[in-house]
Amino acid sequence: MSLHLSYTSHTLRFKFDARTSRGAISEHKVYFLKVWNVENPGVFGLGECAPLAGLSIDYRPDLEEKLQQVVNAVNSGKVELRVGQGLPEELQLQLQEWPAMRFALEVALLDLQHGGKGLLYDNAFSRGEAGIPINGLVWMGDRAFMQEQIDQKMKAGYTCLKLKIGSLDFTTELDILQSIREVAGADRLTVRVDANGAFSPQEAYKKLERLAKYELHSIEQPIRQGQLQEMIQLCAYTPVPIALDEELISVQEAQAKEALLESIKPQYIILKPTLVGGLAASAEWIQMAGQRGIGWWMTSALESNIGLNAISQFTAQYDVTLPQGLGTGQLYHNNIPSPLRIRQGELWRNGNVE
Known part of the structure; x- marks a missing residue:
């Protein structure tokens, strides 16, 4: 053929x-x-x-x-x-x-x-029988914009929010976290933050100490990738669990993946198939993390609904309990039709594209 x-x-x-x-x-x-x-x-x-x-x-x-x-x-x-x-x-x-x-x-x-209809795996999610828990993403912006997004996500039934931080004044970002916690404690709402490497190694630990007050689930990539010794120290002593994200991007060979996990010993890793080399590469990371007691979740990387559909079905091959970083491409004016829908903080797949 x-x-x-x-x-x-x-x-x-x-x-x-x-x-x-x-x-x-x-x-x-x-x-x-x-x-x-x-x-x-x-x-x-x-x-x-x-x-x-x-x-x-x-x-x-x-x-x-x-x-x-x-x-x-x-x-x-x-x-x-x-x-x-x-x-x-x-x-x-x-x-x-x-x-x-x-x-x-x-x-x-x-x-x-599988017949060219966007059905890549046969699992409960792809059949429309089960949803995948996801976090509600709150984009950076001025305080009013971020607060508006937070209110919308909570009304929509999300039990996990992810806030991008690092662009506003740090005190303002702490105030936003405080306002969230005044509405919902950690027992009601899981909160993650993503610094995208915005902290300097010198300030990172003190900032993590201040963030810990808000009972965060985790922080993604507090310092820029490639600072191995500094990240090892942070992960060893951090008061907020650390999830590696950008740190994984340039690591393509199996031995290098093992060496990274063994040396840094992060609490979590975040997998973006577009950045780490696809589904087989993501599966390899998942296996290696599991062998070392490291948690993981999948996240889309601003793909269209073609990529989102594939990543979500792949994710559903695993028994996921942590909220995943997935969505339905609502960020775009001109995305393509999608079978994905969000219901009460979960991603669901309809049988057919609407």
Whole structure:
């Protein structure tokens, strides 16, 4: 069975400037990969390649050139894709530094394997029989904007909120956390914060001590990635459990993953398939973390609904209890139709796209 490959680009437009400690973005260019059997072109699988500016190792000016190289290699027969067998080893090696492309190809092949209807796994979530607990994401902005989001999420039934911090004055951010806790204690509402590496190593521990007052579930990436000794010390003595996020992005080989977990010993890791190299790479991280008693959760990385659908179904393959960082692509004006819906702080999948 001969498989062919193509790609097309799509620019997603945010409903507001999405701010993190690395700056604001108003649009996100993604690439949809399509794979099909030349003998049956009406059935095809779709995957999404969506590296993020300032974060992904494969957000590069030659990304589209690399995509075309892979398309040419597959369509000429130099590289053979096969349904049900994952990515061939030679392609995995060629795409070692292109994690978003590996994710896109994996998903496209899975989709094709299951009939090209976006149903990648057979589990209770994909059948619409169970939901996945998720956190409500509160984006950075001025205090009024953040407070408005918090109120909306709590009214919508979320029991876990995640706040991005690091762009406002720290005292203002503590005041926002105080206002949350005045409304709902830790027994009613789980609160996570994500610093996106905004703290300096010198100030991090003192800031963590002040944050601990608000009984936080965890803090993502308090200091910038790549500061190994400082992160080891923080994770050893932190008063707030630490979740590694950006720290995982450039770590692609199994031995390097094990070395990172063994040395830093984080309380949690956060997995974004677009950034860490796909579903197989995420499964490897999950296995390694489990062997070391390290918790984990999945998070989308601003993908369109193609990527979100795949990540959520993959997540449901596991017996998850922690709220996951997933959603329905409501950030965008021009997302594509989705079978995903949110009900009372849980992500659900309808049987068919509406």
